[in-house]
Amino acid sequence: MENILEIKDLTIQYRADNRIVEAVNQLNLTLGKGESLGLVGETGAGKTTTALGIMGLIPDPPGIVTGGEIIFEGEDLLKQNKKRMRSIRGKKISMIFQDPMTSLNPVMTVGSQIAESIRIHERCSKAEAATKATEMLELVGIPGERYGEYPHQFSGGMKQRVVIAIALSCNPELLLADEPTTALDVTIQAQVLDLIVKLKKEKQTSMILITHDLGIVAEVCDKVAIMYAGEIVEYGSLEQIYNHTCHPYTKGLFGSIPDLDSHVKRLSPIPGLMPDPADLPAGCSFCPRCTCACERCESENPQMIEVETGHFVKCFQIGKEEEHV
Amino acid sequence: MSKYIGKRLLMMIPVLLGVMIIVFTINFLTPGDPARMILGDGATPEALAQVTEELGLNDPYLVQLGRYIGNVVFKLDLGESYMTGKPVFEEIASRFPTTVKLAIFSVSISVLVGVSAGIISATKQYSIFDRIATSFSLLGVSMPTFWAGLMAVLIFSVKLGWLPASGSYGPEYWVLPSFTLGLHSSATVMRMTRSSMLEVIRADYIRTARAKGQKEKWVIITHALKNAMIPVVTVIGMQFGGLLGGSLLIETVFAIPGLGKYIIDSISTRDYPVVQGGVLLLAISFSLVNLLVDILYAYLDPRIKSQYKAAKKKKGGAKNAESTC
Structure with missing residues (x-):
């Protein structure tokens, strides 16, 4: 399958007062056309920073992309000038943000916020953009008459629908959904997620879904990348990650999910906290919390190994187990 | 409304x-x-x-x-001046236009200089322009107007001879007093605009606007400015209200026959009806300016407008409830 997005060795840092926070470290990722990738990890793992990096929206200062390549449809996004990036943002790559409460401009009508995006990328009159924006509203399940209303007149779920309408208004090739359901009620979560999946299928959009909810990933995604301290630690198809879990961190994540069928009284959370990204361990960044860490893990950062076709793991222990076998 | x-x-x-x-x-x-x-x-x-x-x-x-x-x-009789025997209303009416003129000129300068400098400072935070503008505004805030006025007279009238030092006969007479007052209050307006803008341009909806591929110029003008203007409008309104009461010091320095100077003169001559009438007019203009500011709020922020409406509905609802009882 043709790749729509290829990220190679992406490194993003935040610099402030002599402190360097390594938000994303040597990240590698590929996404095929039409695929959905779930990017899973704890808060602060660098998921949003990666997405903002793809959009070219890392707040600078303090954020700097210090290295790597983001190849989208054959061109390196990091090498494009501002004008070219503006024509890609919103048109070819668009993003759904985490908090619908604050993502919409409170003093503009929702309709005009959708129409704005259409006006920027498609040569059309104001009236045409308004018509299309009304269609988009209806597509996400909001009556067209509400075009002239302001964000404060909508509920959280409705606002997120508006944000989705903005993101999809120009039929993007790639959709970055940054925890699109985190701020919503569980019942609304399902609705919004269904909507995203439906529209994605209709428009043949590739998607990176950022979340920390493995349940959502299982429902929506074809591939999964597990992110920890700015790195991808495990990457593979849905089936590979869920049924042949390899990395100790991924195992820990699954261990933290309550299971109704099992009779275990307590969950088994991962002990400890994520390392301070301004002071990462010399070796494997998961080593301090890992239950099966060895001496080598402390001093040396493991490389990605392909354990089966398309299933990559960044851990020394994996090779070892196979050796034992 | x-x-x-x-x-x-x-x-x-x-x-x-x-x-x-x-x-x-x-x-x-x-x-x-x-x-x-x-x-x-x-x-x-x-x-x-x-x-x-x-x-x-x-x-x-x-x-x-x-x-x-x-x-x-x-x-509607304010009495007669003890000193001249003429109706107080006439006395004040003959001086008020001068004060209003000075207030309008000064506020226009203050808005023009203060708001634009504030926007540039905020969008280019810590740039050389920002540093120069904030230092100048600190100077402007801390410098008493009468001293600034005297210095302006000294430089532009006495040394350079470009502009007349005192009186109010033609347009050139208004330049020094308007600029002295205007630049003084522009310092406050600039600081307010800068801090309010800085807050707004970090908001999520500004990121959404950028994610649409909007040009930075339009992000600032259409998205940030309207949101940032509410505190600025308050400050401008207060300053305009204050200036309508006559700027005593500047009117004295430049010998402008305005309301402020007249009220102070009347206090020293114990011309009570004039003092009472003058202060009453001042109170009326201040209240009206405040009302104007509140109406502007509703125009700037639809949430405030709907609050005004909600208050009305609530009242109507209460009445209906009473009648059904």
């Missing part, structure tokens, strides 16, 4: 009554004899007694207060 404005206008009545009572009482308690000020030091005790009686100054406090308020409320 019109109902809201009507309510606000009605609310002005107690405020103005209060102002009248307080100013009258302070005048009543102020030592000094208007009769002596009118007749001069050489007046005989008989003449003094006669004038005091004619002015009604021998009557008890409540009688004098009642007479004053009665005249103002029922006859």
Whole structure:
């Protein structure tokens, strides 16, 4: 399958007062056309920073992309000038943000916020953009008459629908959904997620879904990348990650999910906290919390190994187990 | 909205009554004899007694207060100046336009300079322009206007001879006083705009606008500015209200026959009707400017507009509930 997005060795840092926070470290990722990738990890793992990096929206200062390549449809996004990036943002790559409460401009009508995006990328009159924006509203399940209303007149779920309408208004090739359901009620979560999946299928959009909810990933995604301290630690198809879990961190994540069928009284959370990204361990960044860490893990950062076709793991222990076998 | 404005206008009545009572009482308690000020030091005790009686100054406090308020409320009569014998209304009306003119010129300069410098400073935070502008605004805020006025006269009138130093005969006479006042208040407006803008441009909806591929210029103008203007409009309104009361120091420095100077002169000559009338006008203009600012809020922020409407509905709802009971 043709790749729509290829990220190679992406490194993003935040610099402030002599402190360097390594938000994303040597990240590698590929996404095929039409695929959905779930990017899973704890808060602060660098998921949003990666997405903002793809959009070219890392707040600078303090954020700097210090290295790597983001190849989208054959061109390196990091090498494009501002004008070219503006024509890609919103048109070819668009993003759904985490908090619908604050993502919409409170003093503009929702309709005009959708129409704005259409006006920027498609040569059309104001009236045409308004018509299309009304269609988009209806597509996400909001009556067209509400075009002239302001964000404060909508509920959280409705606002997120508006944000989705903005993101999809120009039929993007790639959709970055940054925890699109985190701020919503569980019942609304399902609705919004269904909507995203439906529209994605209709428009043949590739998607990176950022979340920390493995349940959502299982429902929506074809591939999964597990992110920890700015790195991808495990990457593979849905089936590979869920049924042949390899990395100790991924195992820990699954261990933290309550299971109704099992009779275990307590969950088994991962002990400890994520390392301070301004002071990462010399070796494997998961080593301090890992239950099966060895001496080598402390001093040396493991490389990605392909354990089966398309299933990559960044851990020394994996090779070892196979050796034992 | 019109109902809201009507309510606000009605609310002005107690405020103005209060102002009248307080100013009258302070005048009543102020030592000094208007009769002596009118007749001069050489007046005989008989003449003094006669004038005091004619002015009604021998009557008890409540009688004098009642007479004053009665005249103002029922006859719209502010009384006559002790000094000139002309109606106070005429005296003030002949000076008010000068003050209004100066206030409008100064506020226009202040808005033009303050708001634009604030926007540039905020969007290019820590740039050289920002540093220069913030230092100048610190200078402007801390410099007393009369001193700035004197320095301006010294440089532009005395040394360079470009502009007239005092009077109000032609347009060139307005340049120095307007700029002195305008630049002084632009310092406050600039600081307010800068800090408000800085807050807004970090908001999520600004990121959404950028994610649409919008040009930075339009992100600032269409998305950030309207959101950032509310505190700025408040400051501008307060300054305009203050300037309508006459800028005593500047009017004195530049010998402009405005309201501020007239009120102060009248205090020293114990011309009570003029002081009372002047302060009343000041209170009215301040209240009206405040009302204007509140209406502007509703225009800037639809959430405030709907609050005004909600208050109205609530009232209507309460009435309906009463009638059904």
